[in-house]
Amino acid sequence: MRTLQFELKDHLNHPKYEWPKSPVRYPLAFERGEARTDSLRLLGPAGEPVPMQLLAPEEEGEWLRSATLCFMTDLPRGADYTYTLQYGEEAAPSGVEAASTADRPARLIAPDEAKGMPVGPGSGPDKMRAEGALAAEDATGSNGPLIWQLAGERAAQETAAGGPLPVLRLGTHRDGLLATAYVHGPAALRELRRLAPERGPVCWEEGVRLTYTDGSRYELRLRTADGLEHFELLERMDGFAARPAAGAPDAAAASTAA
Numbered sequence: 153m154r155t156l157q158f159e160l161k162d163h164l165n166h167p168k169y170e171w172p173k174s175p176v177r178y179p180l181a182f183e184r185g186e187a188r189t190d191s192l193r194l195l196g197p198a199g200e201p202v203p204m205q206l207l208a209p210e211e212e213g214e215w216l217r218s219a220t221l222c223f224m225t226d227l228p229r230g231a232d233y234t235y236t237l238q239y240g241e242e243a244a245p246s247g248v249e250a251a252s253t254a255d256r257p258a259r260l261i262a263p264d265e266a267k268g269m270p271v272g273p274g275s276g277p278d279k280m281r282a283e284g285a286l287a288a289e290d291a292t293g294s295n296g297p298l299i300w301q302l303a304g305e306r307a308a309q310e311t312a313a314g315g316p317l318p319v320l321r322l323g324t325h326r327d328g329l330l331a332t333a334y335v336h337g338p339a340a341l342r343e344l345r346r347l348a349p350e351r352g353p354v355c356w357e358e359g360v361r362l363t364y365t366d367g368s369r370y371e372l373r374l375r376t377a378d379g380l381e382h383f384e385l386l387e388r389m390d391g392f393a394a395r396p397a398a399g400a401p402d403a404a405a406a407s408t409a410a
Contacts, residue, residue: 154186156237162227171227175355175377177207178221180237187216187239194223195236202235205352222355224377293374295356297381299323300374302360308344317341319360319372320385338392339366347373359386368392 158178162171189211194204202223209219225233292301303319311317316334323329342365349358359373368391376383 153238153240156180156239158235158237160225160227160231160233160235162229162231165230167229170229173224173226174380175222175224175375177355179218180206180216180221181218182216182239184212184215184217188214189216191239191241192216193238194221195238197233197235203353205354207350207352207355207357222352224354293356293358295376295383296379297324298376298383299325300383302346302358302372302374303344303362304346305344308341311337311341317362319362319370320374333372335362335370335372337362337364337370338368339364341365347371364391366391 158176160176189206189209192204192206194202196202204221204223206216207220207222210217221237223235225235227233292299294300299322301321303317307318316336318332319335320333321329322331322333341362343363345361345363347359347361350356355375355377357373357375359371362370364370369389370392371388373386374383375386
């Protein structure tokens with residue numbers, strides 16, 4: 153049996169700050185013959201088994217070659233945690249779940265189900281739809297406290313060339329819609345593609361990619377876990393020109409002035 157160790161240490165030791173329970177990720181790479189997916193086991197600081205998940209596993213035959221390890225942890229003030237990943241034949245029974253086959257921590261709410269969710273009148277998905285926030289034909293995600301919706305085909309069809317596209321809407325069951333994020337494309341939208349979601353017992357990730365007629369692209373990924381009141385957003389933009397700040401001359405004006 154072989155092991156890998158992951159150390160989390162609070163170097164700040166600040167009396168008003170503690171890291172809340174959140175998903176953490178570590179890249180893994182193995183040589184052929186070192187590890188199988190069903191032979192991995194994660195142990196916590198006290199030696200207890202910890203639920204874990206492999207994102208985007210790449211296998212060569214029966215052998216695991218690479219993946220991203222994901223598990224949940226907090227980090228109290230001044231804490232020093234060490235997690236140990238065991239792998240090899242003697243590490244079984246496994247605590248790993250493959251993202252493609254495991255139960256989902258967050259779930260997709262079908263449109264018909266969302267309309268009848270017992271969240272009280274005028275709240276949650278019902279309130280967000282009443283405000284014109286949710287497209288009825290698009291599925292809505294929820295991890296418990298939060299509700300979100302990524303842009304779908306309806307948003308793409310209703311967006312004018314180069315106009316703002318509502319790429320993400322965020323709300324709660326209690327308050328309804330809280331915020332909408334827009335993307336101002338540099339050209340007409342050519343394609344909107346929903347990225348294949350990663351769903352498992354620890355974390356959830358999904359996203360959307362926008363491709364424009366001039367070849368530029370925008371990608372948004374959302375990461376969260378069951379019961380969290382926050383999530384991570386990762387953005388990537390290729391081919392977008394920087395917009396001048398309000399009141400600042402654009403490039404053409406600056407060139408003329410020179």
